[in-house]
Amino acid sequence: MAVRPSSDMAKFKEALKAAKQVVILSGAGISAESGIPTFRGAGGFWRKYQSSALATPEAFRESPSLVWEFYHYRREVAAKAQPNAGHLAIANFEKKYGNEKTITVITQNVDGLHARAGTKNLIELHGNLYKTRCTKCKEVLVNTDSPICEALANRGAPDAKVIGSDIPVKSLPHCKKCGGLLRPHIVWFGEGLDPNVLENAERAMSKCDICLVVGTSSVVYPAAMFAPQAAARGATVAEFNLETTPATPDFHYYFEGPCGTTLPEALSD
Numbered sequence: 001m002a003v004r005p006s007s008d009m010a011k012f013k014e015a016l017k018a019a020k021q022v023v024i025l026s027g028a029g030i031s032a033e034s035g036i037p038t039f040r041g042a043g044g045f046w047r048k049y050q051s052s053a054l055a056t057p058e059a060f061r062e063s064p065s066l067v068w069e070f071y072h073y074r075r076e077v078a079a080k081a082q083p084n085a086g087h088l089a090i091a092n093f094e095k096k097y098g099n100e101k102t103i104t105v106i107t108q109n110v111d112g113l114h115a116r117a118g119t120k121n122l123i124e125l126h127g128n129l130y131k132t133r134c135t136k137c138k139e140v141l142v143n144t145d146s147p148i149c150e151a152l153a154n155r156g157a158p159d160a161k162v163i164g165s166d167i168p169v170k171s172l173p174h175c176k177k178c179g180g181l182l183r184p185h186i187v188w189f190g191e192g193l194d195p196n197v198l199e200n201a202e203r204a205m206s207k208c209d210i211c212l213v214v215g216t217s218s219v220v221y222p223a224a225m226f227a228p229q230a231a232a233r234g235a236t237v238a239e240f241n242l243e244t245t246p247a248t249p250d251f252h253y254y255f256e257g258p259c260g261t262t263l264p265e266a267l268s269d
């Protein structure tokens with residue numbers, strides 16, 4: 001039977017101290033305090049569109065121009081953002097305890113802020129805003145150009161009054177090798193995860209003694225089932241969020257509040 005999760009920070013910190021295998025599973029909420037909108041809540045719109053509706057293969061097929069404008073905007077926003085106290089607390093924890101514990105960060109975020117904060121053992125489940133994939137030859141490349149192509153300069157305004165997007169496909173980013181249209185190397189809604197990435201994440205999840213679930217609504221699969229599965233096999237799971245989620249009753253600890261405040265406390269000595 002579900003028991004209300006505890007909010008006893010001292011007890012959680014004891015469990016963390018004793019743990020040998022630690023997983024930190026993060027979602028868009030950890031980057032909210034860096035000024036990057038989440039997909040749920042007030043920030044979940046770009047122009048008149050629901051962000052999650054543009055992060056789909058259907059939207060890209062229908063209008064690569066519109067989807068590239070959306071991603072150009074997200075690349076520019078994330079490039080200007082800085083890692084916040086939550087990202088830094090995680091990176092410092094790894095720096096300090098990485099020799100005595102296996103610490104793995106599994107993120108659903110595509111903004112690159114964990115890596116920029118200094119996290120080394122990182123699994124990016126859903127790809128990265130600064131990687132492209134050729135729709136023809138499938139080559140994946142890192143690309144941090146700003147703008148990513150001339151035609152996207154000064155585009156991507158999130159203003160709801162801007163209507164349509166009319167960049168000719170030939171002016172969008174293209175593969176230098178085969179000439180194919182490039183797309184963001186991101187796992188869109190309705191797409192499967194890279195099997196190797198998924199396997200690495202599942203391996204870390206299956207071994208962890210403790211899992212911190214940070215700033216994720218726990219509704220996007222398969223990541224949504226990672227922590228409940230770990231809790232079901234007896235791992236200690238602690239959730240850090242502004243509000244409860246469908247998975248909260250499965251967990252041992254729940255720390256309410258902005259994770260830029262709760263994580264530095266949870267991960268300090």
Ligand SMILES: NC(=O)c1ccc[n+]([C@@H]2O[C@H](COP(=O)([O-])OP(=O)(O)OC[C@H]3O[C@@H](n4cnc5c(N)ncnc54)[C@H](O)[C@@H]3O)[C@@H](O)[C@H]2O)c1
Binds near residue numbers: 029243260
């Ligand atoms: N930063 C990014 O890279 C980014 C941003 C938006 C969406 N996405 C993608 O969209 C999908 C959305 O799923 P999701 O679960 O990651 O995000 P989500 O948008 O569904 O949920 C965000 C969660 O974070 C919580 N939250 C917001 N601010 C917080 C704070 N300061 N401290 C603690 N919690 C906070 C919210 O209550 C919510 O539960 C993912 O697949 C992800 O790839 C990524």
Ligand SMILES: [Zn+2]
Binds near residue numbers: 134135177178
């Ligand atoms: Zn190509």
